[in-house]
Amino acid sequence: MTPVLSVRDLSVRFRMRGGRHVAAVGGVDFDLAAGECLALVGESGCGKSVLASALLGLLPGNAQTAGTAVLTGPGDGPGAGVDLLAADERTLARTVRGRRVGLVPQSPAAHLTPVRTVRAQLEEALRELTGTPRAELRAAAVAAAGRASFPAGLLDHHPHELSGGQAQRAATALALVGNAPLLLADEPTTGLDRDLVERTVDELRRHADEGRALLLITHDLAAAERIADRVAVMYAGRIVETAAADRFFGAAGPRHPYARGLLAALPERDFTPVPGMPPELGALPEGCAFAARCDRRTDACRVLPRLTDGVACHHAAPDGAAPAGVGSAGVGPAGVGSAGVGPSGTAPEDAAPADAVPDDIAAEETTRA
Numbered sequence: 119m120t121p122v123l124s125v126r127d128l129s130v131r132f133r134m135r136g137g138r139h140v141a142a143v144g145g146v147d148f149d150l151a152a153g154e155c156l157a158l159v160g161e162s163g164c165g166k167s168v169l170a171s172a173l174l175g176l177l178p179g180n181a182q183t184a185g186t187a188v189l190t191g192p193g194d195g196p197g198a199g200v201d202l203l204a205a206d207e208r209t210l211a212r213t214v215r216g217r218r219v220g221l222v223p224q225s226p227a228a229h230l231t232p233v234r235t236v237r238a239q240l241e242e243a244l245r246e247l248t249g250t251p252r253a254e255l256r257a258a259a260v261a262a263a264g265r266a267s268f269p270a271g272l273l274d275h276h277p278h279e280l281s282g283g284q285a286q287r288a289a290t291a292l293a294l295v296g297n298a299p300l301l302l303a304d305e306p307t308t309g310l311d312r313d314l315v316e317r318t319v320d321e322l323r324r325h326a327d328e329g330r331a332l333l334l335i336t337h338d339l340a341a342a343e344r345i346a347d348r349v350a351v352m353y354a355g356r357i358v359e360t361a362a363a364d365r366f367f368g369a370a371g372p373r374h375p376y377a378r379g380l381l382a383a384l385p386e387r388d389f390t391p392v393p394g395m396p397p398e399l400g401a402l403p404e405g406c407a408f409a410a411r412c413d414r415r416t417d418a419c420r421v422l423p424r425l426t427d428g429v430a431c432h433h434a435a436p437d438g439a440a441p442a443g444v445g446s447a448g449v450g451p452a453g454v455g456s457a458g459v460g461p462s463g464t465a466p467e468d469a470a471p472a473d474a475v476p477d478d479i480a481a482e483e484t485t486r487a
């Protein structure tokens with residue numbers, strides 16, 4: 119099937135003072151098909167939002183991008199295939215943002231126009247993106263709000279009169295208006311109660327089920343498990359694993375030690391955080407960026423592992439190995455909480471590794487500690 123979006127070797131670097139660089143995204147490859155939801159997960163600061171901003175041409179002036187991100191489309195008109203990284207601002211503003219690529223922003227308060235009511239913003243988006251006639255705008259705005267569980271009674275409020283969760287739902291309603299073939303949802307459930315989380319992600323899932331593509335950026339692994347077809351795990355700017363969601367969350371589990379650690383950190387599983395902290399993106403090591411935190415590291419990890427068969431690790435768990443926590447706490451759609459992926463803490467020194475560690479690695483670990 120032709121993907122809606124095809125990303126190849128996408129990198130984003132920020133130029134900093136003193137000639138330094140922050141490598142926020144590196145060598146990212148993925149495809150996203152119509153009808154598919156890909157969940158992009160990973161710790162805070164790993165590059166998820168920068169990736170979404172790159173796809174929308176919304177990076178700041180100190181950013182340098184490389185690679186391609188082709189949004190497919192027929193013919194040679196405004197709906198034709200376009201490389202989102204190479205497109206000029208006029209093309210992005212007139213034919214891409216909102217129309218072909220929708221965004222549920224991470225910071226809705228900053229995204230909504232402060233001086234206009236939610237109703238006015240929804241009606242404008244409906245008029246611009248769907249050509250809804252003036253006489254039908256009022257009813258259409260109520261319906262659009264309803265899609266994102268935004269209360270009709272708050273439509274005449276300005277953004278500053280909304281709670282964080284209400285602003286989130288207003289921004290989601292706006293993002294859904296254009297029925298864009300590709301929707302980027304960056305933390306769309308922040309500040310929402312579990313019931314609203316489920317309603318919101320179910321609506322996003324419906325967007326995909328109607329034949330559109332959804333990139334769900336989230337810390338909420340329960341939300342990802344609920345609606346994603348595939349999961350991509352990002353670490354220090356790189357995708358370290360992609361897997362079918364049922365495999366990722368099921369008995370087989372992920373194969374990358376970091377991805378296994380993310381799941382093991384869930385309260386419903388082992389409640390054991392991934393030890394240590396992610397590296398500075400301005401000072402990444404040459405080899406595997408996770409090695410310093412990894413109980414499987416060896417000398418081989420000094421060479422950067424490439425994503426091969428869905429995993430970028432020299433010591434990936436074999437296919438079919440059960441991840442930590444499965445069988446102890448049990449994780450199913452109903453039993454998964456919202457803790458998800460947060461900034462990790464430091465594990466106790468004696469935290470049990472998710473997998474058996476070869477003796478030589480364990481000895482090395484002790485020496486380094």
Ligand SMILES: Nc1ncnc2c1ncn2[C@@H]1O[C@H](COP(=O)(O)OP(=O)(O)OP(=O)(O)O)[C@@H](O)[C@H]1O
Nearest residue numbers: 132140142161162163164165166167168169178399
């Ligand atoms: N304009 C900028 N200049 C320099 N560095 C930046 C800039 N914008 C983002 N970064 C850096 O890029 C990295 C990735 O940030 P990003 O916002 O994509 O993380 P994230 O994975 O979305 O995190 P979170 O889950 O907290 O939203 C961070 O280290 C951030 O400090």
